[in-house]
Amino acid sequence: xxxxxIQKLKQFGIFQDHxxxxxxxxxxxxxxxxxxxxxxxxxSSLFRCIENKATSSKFPYSEFTVSVGSGTAITQANxxxxxxxxxxxxxxxxxxxxxxxxxxxxxLLVDKEKIEEREKLENLKKEQEVDSKAYSKxxxxxxxxxxxxxxxxxxxxxHMKTSLQSIDTTDSYYLNYDKRKFGKFIDDHLExxxxxxxxxxxxxxxxxxxxxxxDQKSPISFNKHVINQETxxxxxxxxxxxxxxxxxSQTIQRLVDHGDIKSWVExxxxxxxxxxxxxxxxxxxxxxxxxxxxxxxxxxDDYKAFQNRLESADGWLAGxxxxxxxxxxxxxxxxxxxxxxxxxxxxxEKAITDLNGEITVWHTVxxxxxxxxxxxxxxxxxxxESSIKAFNDAMTAxxxxxxxxxxKSSNFxxxxxxxxxxxxxxxxxxxxxxxxxxxKKKEVVDRTAANGTLKAAINTRTTEIRTLEDSLSxxxxxxxxxxxxxxxxxxxxxxTLRFDPVKKGYEILRNDSELVDGNLSEGEKTAIAxxxxxxxxxxxxxxxxxxxxxxxxxxxxxDSNHLFHAYxxxxxxxxxxxxxFVLTHNFTFFKLVRDWISRKNKRDNQNVAxxxxxxxxxxxxxxxxxxxxxxxxxxxNSEYHYIFSRLHSLKNQQTLETDDHFxxxxxSRKLLESFLSFKFPKNRGNFANLFNTxxxxxxxPEDEGKEKIRKFINEYxxxxxxxxxxxxxxxxxxxxxxxxxxxxxxxxxxxxxxxQEMMEVVS
Numbered sequence: 001x002x003x004x005x006i007q008k009l010k011q012f013g014i015f016q017d018h019x020x021x022x023x024x025x026x027x028x029x030x031x032x033x034x035x036x037x038x039x040x041x042x043x044s045s046l047f048r049c050i051e052n053k054a055t056s057s058k059f060p061y062s063e064f065t066v067s068v069g070s071g072t073a074i075t076q077a078n079x080x081x082x083x084x085x086x087x088x089x090x091x092x093x094x095x096x097x098x099x100x101x102x103x104x105x106x107x108l109l110v111d112k113e114k115i116e117e118r119e120k121l122e123n124l125k126k127e128q129e130v131d132s133k134a135y136s137k138x139x140x141x142x143x144x145x146x147x148x149x150x151x152x153x154x155x156x157x158x159h160m161k162t163s164l165q166s167i168d169t170t171d172s173y174y175l176n177y178d179k180r181k182f183g184k185f186i187d188d189h190l191e192x193x194x195x196x197x198x199x200x201x202x203x204x205x206x207x208x209x210x211x212x213x214x215d216q217k218s219p220i221s222f223n224k225h226v227i228n229q230e231t232x233x234x235x236x237x238x239x240x241x242x243x244x245x246x247x248x249s250q251t252i253q254r255l256v257d258h259g260d261i262k263s264w265v266e267x268x269x270x271x272x273x274x275x276x277x278x279x280x281x282x283x284x285x286x287x288x289x290x291x292x293x294x295x296x297x298x299x300x301d302d303y304k305a306f307q308n309r310l311e312s313a314d315g316w317l318a319g320x321x322x323x324x325x326x327x328x329x330x331x332x333x334x335x336x337x338x339x340x341x342x343x344x345x346x347x348x349e350k351a352i353t354d355l356n357g358e359i360t361v362w363h364t365v366x367x368x369x370x371x372x373x374x375x376x377x378x379x380x381x382x383x384x385e386s387s388i389k390a391f392n393d394a395m396t397a398x399x400x401x402x403x404x405x406x407x408k409s410s411n412f413x414x415x416x417x418x419x420x421x422x423x424x425x426x427x428x429x430x431x432x433x434x435x436x437x438x439x440k441k442k443e444v445v446d447r448t449a450a451n452g453t454l455k456a457a458i459n460t461r462t463t464e465i466r467t468l469e470d471s472l473s474x475x476x477x478x479x480x481x482x483x484x485x486x487x488x489x490x491x492x493x494x495x496t497l498r499f500d501p502v503k504k505g506y507e508i509l510r511n512d513s514e515l516v517d518g519n520l521s522e523g524e525k526t527a528i529a530x531x532x533x534x535x536x537x538x539x540x541x542x543x544x545x546x547x548x549x550x551x552x553x554x555x556x557x558x559d560s561n562h563l564f565h566a567y568x569x570x571x572x573x574x575x576x577x578x579x580x581f582v583l584t585h586n587f588t589f590f591k592l593v594r595d596w597i598s599r600k601n602k603r604d605n606q607n608v609a610x611x612x613x614x615x616x617x618x619x620x621x622x623x624x625x626x627x628x629x630x631x632x633x634x635x636x637n638s639e640y641h642y643i644f645s646r647l648h649s650l651k652n653q654q655t656l657e658t659d660d661h662f663x664x665x666x667x668s669r670k671l672l673e674s675f676l677s678f679k680f681p682k683n684r685g686n687f688a689n690l691f692n693t694x695x696x697x698x699x700x701p702e703d704e705g706k707e708k709i710r711k712f713i714n715e716y717x718x719x720x721x722x723x724x725x726x727x728x729x730x731x732x733x734x735x736x737x738x739x740x741x742x743x744x745x746x747x748x749x750x751x752x753x754x755x756q757e758m759m760e761v762v763s
Contacts, residue, residue: 001084002026002579003548004067006046012062013042014616014624022627025067027610029597032583032626033590033633034614039624040583043614044090044552047581051086053079072140083136085542085578089533090552097536098529101518103505104497121468121541124461131458138451145444149437150179156431157182163427164420171214171420185428186437194438198429205426210335211419216412220328222402226392227322227355232383235320239362242313243369243378245306259372303373310370317363322352322391327398334408336419337401344397351391358383469540478535479506486531489565495524523562530554530566534573549574550581555589567592583614587639594634632762640674645762647671651740668743669713675747675754699749705742712739 005025009018034040046064049056055076056062066074074082097105161177173181192198200208254261272278278287325348333341362380369378408415432438479497487493495516497506508516508528520528533551537544551574555566567589574580584590597609611629616622632645647667669687676683676690680697683689695706748755 001069001071008065010063012059014039016623018625027608029609030581031593032612036585038614038616040614047550048088048092051088053082086548088550094529103503105505124465128461135454142447152435153179160427193429193432198425200426207336208419208423212416219406219409220332220402224395224399227388229388322355333405337405341401344394348394351394354387482535489527544576548579549577552583643671648762
């Protein structure tokens, strides 16, 4: 993968809040230009962090996001897992690898003679590359799966909170329900959340929601009454006996056949006896003695005694009808018990109706017997056991509802908590099953274990690769290649490296015998460091085609000849790099690299090469960013052309931002210093003398505009610390608008032809 862009860079030294909004994505070749102090070296430190797979110790609170092709962006949080093959040349690299007073770390180059071992090493590296990619890909997939599970926890907790808050808004546990509580609940009810039994139907949800309400009710009193089947069994036996009994008498058939006549005659006979008369009260005729004896024989004493038994049985049976008991009001019950109680009351009402209906049948038959005591063909059915059971079951159900209600009243918090937990389990199980949580958790465990096995194989192979590399590596080969490159670079051979097996590194020798012991020029140090870095790119058979190379200003203290050597050396060794980043403050070096990679854009007819500028403002504290380079920087062949163009673009603006005023002051000094050094070469290197000489050469040396230019440049450019009080900024802004024009007018006055040609160039 290649580096695509730097989306974010915060609190990373001078880069306080950089985004890539003003810079195109990186190409294969990337060239950065910036003056000293603009932040180039700080930017290179970011690449060094990625190389070392670590955050910056200098900027411990920094944040960064680096996009890498189609892969996962590298951030301060996951940089330790980066697999980019990147090498960075900067001051940190030099400090970590070279001690100018003692030793240079060794270079492990592969011995080309051991062919079989090299082939084995190549095969191992190919296997390692395949497995490493598979491991990284699987790690990313597992991370995504874990991310989905984590998001599921967050989303489910939010859903749960909405559902559970409807239960009891006074319960802080549910009011503040979150991912942590949801996760703990699932862990505590792991097996239950796998079962369908934990899911509730709509009716159960309603009942439990009612059961969880924080409204406590008083206990209910209720006396349970049951019916004994034996009571009705014995009653039937007695009733059957009465129905089958008959009294011996001289029956009058008409009275037997007509019960109503029988009753009327029987009552009349009794009336006549009580009034002691034989005169018929109905027809007035005399009732003869024979008729009276005939009637009395029909209604004898046994008959009357039996009649009394029947009437007594009638009275008892009338008392056996079931009277509805006094029941508690439905409103006295908790909501979740009301349906159960109502159903029991309905069942009781039906059972009473059914039982009373059966008793009524008995009663009707008994009345028929009373009406005709001599009738023996009357029968009754037994009271149905199911009717009695229905009554007793209904009473039991009512008692159960009352018991549940009273139990809840006595254990209110415990019972409401149970209801809440059942609902919580239902909602949690619903979320778990909908997401497939248990399967995904198992998948994470299984895939992590398998990926761990792959990682163990990678680690084992890494050890094998290192063992082979050690046997193939030859520090002497590294020294030979380094010395050959250094001698070509410097154009002389007095400096060499010699491997010291005791020190496990290279000693720096002068004239192949004397230890330099730090006695090196800055140019020699830079040459050694840069050649060492390029040689390290080939260490352990590293392929430049698979390597991202970052080079930060490899030319400090070089003269123009060595500067060209540095450019050529980098071009030859890094042209085939997977991706190249070059950062410089030297315009000549910038131009050499620019012209080289610009040709690639033209040849390949695509943007493989991109150009950027690193800019720092002059606010307190200073902050930096990088943006696409201006067309002038890409087009012109000298820094002077670039500065002339940049300052001229500010001259043409109607108004300037504060940052542009600070830039204008610095550009003004650099432009005048370059122009006057060429115009008056005897005073080169002393800006004050150059300025005074130029003033003297002017048509009007007393012109106050020249003094304004001197004051503007001296006060507002090249300050280490810019004072940002109101007067300072107002003066800068007020003077900057006119001074730029004055400077160009002065250049035109001193060398009109030069000015005109430069105007043609920038136009």
